[in-house]
Structures are given as structure tokens and as C-alpha cells.
Amino acid sequence: MLTETLEPDDLDLVAALQLAPRVSLQVLATTLGISTGTVSRRLTRLRERHALRVVGQIPWWVDGATPHHVWISTAPGRARDVATAVADLPEAQFVASTTGRADVYCILHPRRREDAAELLATTLPSIAGIVTTHSELGLHRYVSGSTWRLHRLTPEQERTLTAHRHGAPPESPVPMDDDERAVAAVLHRNGRASAAEIAREAGKSASTAYRTTQSVLDRGLVQPRVEIEPALLGYPLEAVVSLATSPASMRGIATALADHESARYVTTVAGTSSVIHHGLFHHEDDLATFLSDDLGRHPGITAFEVSTVLSVLTRYWSPRQ
Structure with a gap:
């Protein structure tokens, strides 16, 4: 498990990027009161030493596909191998080895709704070392990794950066045309890609790339x-x-729960569970307080199970180890 924590100045830079992931180096520098050269050096160091990435999150309901939350029990000693094999699946959005409810927890996102049966009933169980799987269908996401953030900046800094944020995601499926899909694919890999980079990678003209990029960002079809x-x-x-x-x-x-400070991902699901809360905590006392006090305030909760993350192999399709 990682024990290192970033330096305060780097934490401030991450907090600024969480508010405005595509904001220019100049705006970052002015807001944080440092030079653009310092911002550039710190950002490069964060990328190279700590694997920081800005990616483009595409709301899963835009194209109508649905994520599945899956808990996997493995044969003794096979958890790491199974997690690695699951992480290699193109549908793997999040994969972690865990303790508690299961040995591996993952979010699998088939490209098409009709692909889910093959993925869950054939592809996944065929991985060597898997003993049992339990899957639950995602229904409605209330909060995601694109909204969780550090609270380190002043109100004035937050107002400055918030002005550079793009549109909120749509509430219902919105079909994308070929140009939008091509641009979204580039932003998915690199959420800070410039219009020139997008034009080159997507094979579009500069004007088409710029216009389409602004459109998908302003309409919330891609969330950096x-x-x-x-x-x-x-x-x-x-x-x-x-x-x-x-x-x-x-x-x-x-x-x-979506308003709780720990909430990185909250969704309703169809299965033996009703709600999944993926939370981040400073230490075990924070988790204990959340389970006993914060959940205890809701009489509608009848039971809960906890899976503690040991190591993460994939976050939002990005390999982490």
C-alpha cells in the first residue's frame, strides 16, 4: 500500500486540476500564485513519478450501455492472478484486489447492452482461479470520480477555477455522431489534449476538431x-x-451518501444490494465512524457489507500498477 503523501504545493496543484482539469497553465499559475514554469515542472513530475493523468470520463448512459459491479471469490492464492486477468479485459473500468466480501471487486462495462450476457456468463467465469462471481447491475450514478476532490483552495481560487469548468453530463442517453465519437476517444485517453492534438489523433481538420471538442465538453458528453x-x-x-x-x-x-465527504462513487444497483458507496478515508477510525454513525443515521439501511481495497490494478480503464 502506498504511504507517501504529496508535498503541499503538489496537493494544491492536484486540487486545482480537480476543479478545472483542462484549464491552461497560465490560469493555474495565476490562481496558485506561482510561475507557469513551476506549474509545468510540477505537472510533469506528477505525471512521471506519480502517474497522474487527466482522462475524459464518458457518462455510461450516453450510449445506453450499463456497467456491472462484480465481486469475485478466487481459489486460495489466486487473487492476484485473477485480478490481473480481469484487468486485461477491455471492459474492465475498475479492478482491485480486496478483503471482506470478496477477493476481487471490479466494474465491467460492456460496449453494448447485448454483450453483457457473454461477458458475465462465459468470458469472466472462464478465467482460471475464479470460484464464484456475483454481479449487480448499475442503475443510476449519483457521484463519480470526476466530482470527488481535495478541499485545499480558498473560496476565491475555487471561483476562478470553477469558471473554467465545462458542462454537466446529460440526464438521459444522447447519441454521438462519428466526429464526436472520434474526439471523445482521444479525450478519453488524454483529457487535456489540445484541439491540434485531437485533430492529429482523430484524423480531423483543425476546425472540426476544435468545434467538436467544445461541443462534447460543453454538453457534458465528456467529463475531464x-x-x-x-x-x-x-x-x-x-x-x-x-x-x-x-x-x-x-x-x-x-x-x-453522495454528499458525504468520502464519496468517490455512489450508485444504485439491481441485485442483493440497493446502493454501492465507494469511499476514501484517512484511516480506520474514519471508516469506523462512517459505518457506525453516518450509516446509522439512515433507518432505511437494513444491512451492509464492506470490501476493503488492498491494491488497485485499473482505475477508469487506466492501469495503475
Whole structure:
């Protein structure tokens, strides 16, 4: 497990990027009160030494595909091998070895709804070392990694950076045309790609790349987000909490948990659980307080199971180890 924490100046830079992932170096420098050269050097160091990436998150409902949350039990001693094999699947959005409910927890996102049956019933169980799997269908996401952030900046700094954010994601499926898909694919890999870089990689004219990039960002079809290991930010403890709730309280609980400071990912699901809360914590006492006090405030929660993350192999399709 990572124990190193970034220096305060680097934490400030990450916090600024979380608010405005595509903002220019000049705006970052002015907002943080440092030179553009210093910003550039720190950003390069964060990329090279700590694997910081800005990626483009594409809301899963834009094209109508649906993620599946899967807990995997493995044969003794095979958890790492299984996690590695799952991470190699093109559908693997998030993969981690865990302790608690299962040995491996993952989010699998088939490209098309009709591909889910083959993925869950044939491809996944055929991986050597898997004993059992349990999957739950994602229904509605209330918060994701694109919104979780550090709270280090002044209100004035936050206002400056927030002005450079792009549009909120659409609430319902929105079909993308070929140009939009090509641009989204580039932004998915590099959320800070310039229009010139996008034009070159997508094989589009400069004007088409610029116009389409602005369109997909302003309409929220791509959500730029910072990816870096939470332990480096002072959150070495990561847990996935599966909640069973009464039917009437499911949405209210998910909405309330989405506002919790630990919430990195909150979604309702169809399965034995009702709500999944993927949270980041400073230490075990924080998790204990969350489980006993914060969850205890909701009488609609009837049971919960906790999977503590041991190591992450993939975050939002990005290899982490």
C-alpha cells in the first residue's frame, strides 16, 4: 500500500486540476500564485513519478450501455492472478484486489447492452482461479470520480477555477455522431489534449476538431477528471460498501451518501444490494465512524457489507500498477 503523501504545493496543484482539469497553465499559475514554469515542472513530475493523468470520463448512459459491479471469490492464492486477468479485459473500468466480501471487486462495462450476457456468463467465469462471481447491475450514478476532490483552495481560487469548468453530463442517453465519437476517444485517453492534438489523433481538420471538442465538453458528453492514487493525497484507506435498503429509502440514501465527504462513487444497483458507496478515508477510525454513525443515521439501511481495497490494478480503464 502506498504511504507517501504529496508535498503541499503538489496537493494544491492536484486540487486545482480537480476543479478545472483542462484549464491552461497560465490560469493555474495565476490562481496558485506561482510561475507557469513551476506549474509545468510540477505537472510533469506528477505525471512521471506519480502517474497522474487527466482522462475524459464518458457518462455510461450516453450510449445506453450499463456497467456491472462484480465481486469475485478466487481459489486460495489466486487473487492476484485473477485480478490481473480481469484487468486485461477491455471492459474492465475498475479492478482491485480486496478483503471482506470478496477477493476481487471490479466494474465491467460492456460496449453494448447485448454483450453483457457473454461477458458475465462465459468470458469472466472462464478465467482460471475464479470460484464464484456475483454481479449487480448499475442503475443510476449519483457521484463519480470526476466530482470527488481535495478541499485545499480558498473560496476565491475555487471561483476562478470553477469558471473554467465545462458542462454537466446529460440526464438521459444522447447519441454521438462519428466526429464526436472520434474526439471523445482521444479525450478519453488524454483529457487535456489540445484541439491540434485531437485533430492529429482523430484524423480531423483543425476546425472540426476544435468545434467538436467544445461541443462534447460543453454538453457534458465528456467529463475531464484527474486520476491519481488516493493514498498520495492522504487517503490510504479505500472501501466499497454494499448497502441493502428498504425500497422506499433507496434513492434518498444514495442522494445523502453522495454528499458525504468520502464519496468517490455512489450508485444504485439491481441485485442483493440497493446502493454501492465507494469511499476514501484517512484511516480506520474514519471508516469506523462512517459505518457506525453516518450509516446509522439512515433507518432505511437494513444491512451492509464492506470490501476493503488492498491494491488497485485499473482505475477508469487506466492501469495503475
